[in-house]
Amino acid sequence: MPIQFAIAVTHLVSRKRPTLVSLVGIALGVAFFLAVSSLMRGSERDFIKRLVDNSPHLTVYDEYRTPQPQPAVLRWPAGAVELRRVKPLREVRGIRGHAQKLAFIESLPGLRAAPVLAGSVVLTFAGRSEGVTLSGIVPAKMKGVSTIEDKMTRGSLDALAANPNGLIIGEGLAKKFGLSMGGVVNTVSPAGEPRALKVVGIFRTGNANYDETQTFALLKRVQGLLDRPDRVNRFILQFDDPYVARETASLIEARIGYKAVSWLEASEDLMSVLLVRNLIMYSVVSAILVVAAFGIYNTLSTIVMEKVHDIAILKSMGFHARDIRRIFLAEGVLLGLVGSLLGLGLGLGLMALLVQVEIKPPGATDIVHLPIYWGYDQYLLALGFAMTSAVVAAVLPARKAARVQPVAILRGMG
Amino acid sequence: MTPILAAENLGRVLPGEVPVTLVQDVTLEIGRGEFVAIMGPSGSGKSSLLYLLGLLDTPTSGRVWLDGRDTSSFGEDELAATRLEKLGFVFQFHFLLAEFTVLDNVLLPMRRLGARSEAAARQRAADLLHQFGLGDQGRKRPHQLSGGQRQRVAIARALANDPPVVLADEPTGNLDSRAAANVRQILHDLTRDLGKTVIAVTHDPTFASVADRRIGIVDGLIAPDWRA
Numbered sequence: 347m348p349i350q351f352a353i354a355v356t357h358l359v360s361r362k363r364p365t366l367v368s369l370v371g372i373a374l375g376v377a378f379f380l381a382v383s384s385l386m387r388g389s390e391r392d393f394i395k396r397l398v399d400n401s402p403h404l405t406v407y408d409e410y411r412t413p414q415p416q417p418a419v420l421r422w423p424a425g426a427v428e429l430r431r432v433k434p435l436r437e438v439r440g441i442r443g444h445a446q447k448l449a450f451i452e453s454l455p456g457l458r459a460a461p462v463l464a465g466s467v468v469l470t471f472a473g474r475s476e477g478v479t480l481s482g483i484v485p486a487k488m489k490g491v492s493t494i495e496d497k498m499t500r501g502s503l504d505a506l507a508a509n510p511n512g513l514i515i516g517e518g519l520a521k522k523f524g525l526s527m528g529g530v531v532n533t534v535s536p537a538g539e540p541r542a543l544k545v546v547g548i549f550r551t552g553n554a555n556y557d558e559t560q561t562f563a564l565l566k567r568v569q570g571l572l573d574r575p576d577r578v579n580r581f582i583l584q585f586d587d588p589y590v591a592r593e594t595a596s597l598i599e600a601r602i603g604y605k606a607v608s609w610l611e612a613s614e615d616l617m618s619v620l621l622v623r624n625l626i627m628y629s630v631v632s633a634i635l636v637v638a639a640f641g642i643y644n645t646l647s648t649i650v651m652e653k654v655h656d657i658a659i660l661k662s663m664g665f666h667a668r669d670i671r672r673i674f675l676a677e678g679v680l681l682g683l684v685g686s687l688l689g690l691g692l693g694l695g696l697m698a699l700l701v702q703v704e705i706k707p708p709g710a711t712d713i714v715h716l717p718i719y720w721g722y723d724q725y726l727l728a729l730g731f732a733m734t735s736a737v738v739a740a741v742l743p744a745r746k747a748a749r750v751q752p753v754a755i756l757r758g759m760g
Numbered sequence: 761m762t763p764i765l766a767a768e769n770l771g772r773v774l775p776g777e778v779p780v781t782l783v784q785d786v787t788l789e790i791g792r793g794e795f796v797a798i799m800g801p802s803g804s805g806k807s808s809l810l811y812l813l814g815l816l817d818t819p820t821s822g823r824v825w826l827d828g829r830d831t832s833s834f835g836e837d838e839l840a841a842t843r844l845e846k847l848g849f850v851f852q853f854h855f856l857l858a859e860f861t862v863l864d865n866v867l868l869p870m871r872r873l874g875a876r877s878e879a880a881a882r883q884r885a886a887d888l889l890h891q892f893g894l895g896d897q898g899r900k901r902p903h904q905l906s907g908g909q910r911q912r913v914a915i916a917r918a919l920a921n922d923p924p925v926v927l928a929d930e931p932t933g934n935l936d937s938r939a940a941a942n943v944r945q946i947l948h949d950l951t952r953d954l955g956k957t958v959i960a961v962t963h964d965p966t967f968a969s970v971a972d973r974r975i976g977i978v979d980g981l982i983a984p985d986w987r988a
């Protein structure tokens with residue numbers, strides 16, 4: 347053990363009370379840091395999980411990110427002629443060659459894809475009419491990309507597969523219409539012929555708007571209803587790891603040309619809100635550690651004042667200014683380290699208590715536990731903040747100690 | 761043979777609104793193994809001269825030669841390193857570190873220098889304490905010792921790294937006559953038996969009488985015919 351370190355330990359051990367107060371300050375700071383961070387990050391992950399689960403990880407639309415260039419521009423790229431009144435050739439809505447494109451997407455690893463044709467229809471039941479979005483799906487594929495199957499309160503996607511005239515609606519819409527299982531609804535679209543569809547399933551996602559406006563039927567049936575035979579206007583993708591969605595989106599877009607939007611892109615504003623929220627949270631909890639650092643500063647300043655004779659004798663003995671500075675920096679590091687470890691234990695204890703807390707959100711039926719994040723990155727962050735503040739707090743006393751002039755002290759004594 | 765320690769027109773003025781002259785134009789040479797007493801009235805600048813000779817303070821004029829080397833060009837690091845290896849200090853108020861045992865106090869300079877293994881350093885510390893009649897006191901804390909014992913610990917610590925020069929500022933000033941005689945004898949033996957150079961500021965006439973040489977200081981100047 348270097349002698350400087352031995353002296354540092356001796357200083358701290360011989361001044362029990364201020365040392366203890368400093369340690370408690372850092373420990374409480376770290377514990378509070380962890381409790382708040384684990385709660386905030388836990389709820390954030392809970393929120394993102396809901397976001398990720400309830401919306402497609404990636405959607406391929408039947409549109410382009412930039413409009414198709416005009417033929418004249420393609421023919422004469424450097425031409426200075428402007429042809430007015432030329433409109434882009436109207437794309438027949440739908441993904442062209444969707445079968446091959448879907449096959450390509452499905453060949454990528456770690457994802458599942460499903461084709462969808464979504465359009466607006468009007469549902470009529472018992473004299474009431476309501477405009478809704480009707481999605482034509484392939485039930486077997488839809489199960490792989492959506493949690494809708496888990497949200498069914500009555501019936502199932504399989505029932506839809508078995509009944510070509512089946513319809514799945516949300517609980518909100520069912521209430522509005524007074525519809526129940528087996529009810530028959532008249533369905534009209536602007537283009538195709540009307541059809542009578544039978545309710546074979548009811549779902550509840552908890553999102554009121556979704557439950558009132560989204561409906562599902564078989565893809566073939568919807569293609570007929572909308573008079574768009576063999577067309578599909580989006581692919582819905584689900585990944586094993588949602589965080590690769592962004593990269594795969596650019597890959598797909600580059601390959602097939604159609605616009606591919608990942609959930610990360612779709613909720614970019616939300617992600618930046620979460621980032622700001624984390625920044626604010628970490629600023630506040632770090633401020634507590636800054637306050638705790640004042641405790642360390644105070645303790646070390648007192649030790650420097652009390653030990654000024656010792657410092658003078660060490661220097662006259664041949665200790666460098668550097669040695670003296672190291673002694674007091676080591677005291678800061680020791681206080682920070684021991685305080686952080688105590689705080690880590692205390693923080694983990696607090697987190698274990700928090701995770702037991704049961705809450706019943708208003709309107710919810712089941713009791714849930716507080717979402718707690720256990721990731722190790724927050725421990726490193728807390729340790730980093732605590733150590734940095736402890737060392738910064740030690741810098742001034744250490745510098746003051748290093749500057750002690752032994753002769754000035756000796757003159758005062760002699 | 762070059763003197764172990766030499767002062768050349770040494771001066772120290774404390775700057776300020778009214779500058780205070782502590783030491784003026786001191787020129788002297790001290791040989792190896794010499795036992796030198798610095799004497800003079802209170803406030804005459806004896807301690808100030810000792811701090812300059814011990815490289816604790818920086819002169820405002822002149823220079824100090826140690827073992828044939830001009831120390832005026834030394835930086836902070838070299839001054840500290842020189843104090844660690846070549847010089848040992850003993851003060852009137854034995855500055856022992858209160859939280860360390862007697863043995864650990866003696867070990868401090870050796871641990872800082874790091875020239876000896878821990879075991880060898882411990883052996884040397886124990887030997888030094890034994891030599892000064894403190895063989896069984898090593899594990900005590902300084903406050904458990906008498907003033908004379910503490911001063912002997914301070915001497916043991918000054919000798920830890922085996923420096924050629926020991927500087928003492930009124931080493932017996934705080935002791936009763938028996939303890940003072942003991943410490944005086946120890947310092948004297950250092951010069952005779954170990955060939956150390958001892959420079960001691962003292963008010964004690966007996967001390968002065970056993971010294972090889974007496975240097976009188978009055979008003980910061982060497983006063984050759986000063987008598988206590």
Ligand SMILES: Nc1ncnc2c1ncn2[C@@H]1O[C@H](COP(=O)(O)OP(=O)(O)OP(=O)(O)O)[C@@H](O)[C@H]1O
Nearest residue numbers: 757760774780782801802803804805806807808809
């Ligand atoms: N910080 C200071 N400011 C002003 N004058 C000082 C200061 N320190 C010391 N002095 C003066 O310098 C002179 C020399 O002091 P020094 O301690 O060297 O004397 P000394 O011979 O050791 O005295 P003593 O025998 O009492 O120990 C004294 O007159 C003292 O008053």
Ligand SMILES: [Mg+2]
Nearest residue numbers: 760806807808
């Ligand atoms: Mg003095």
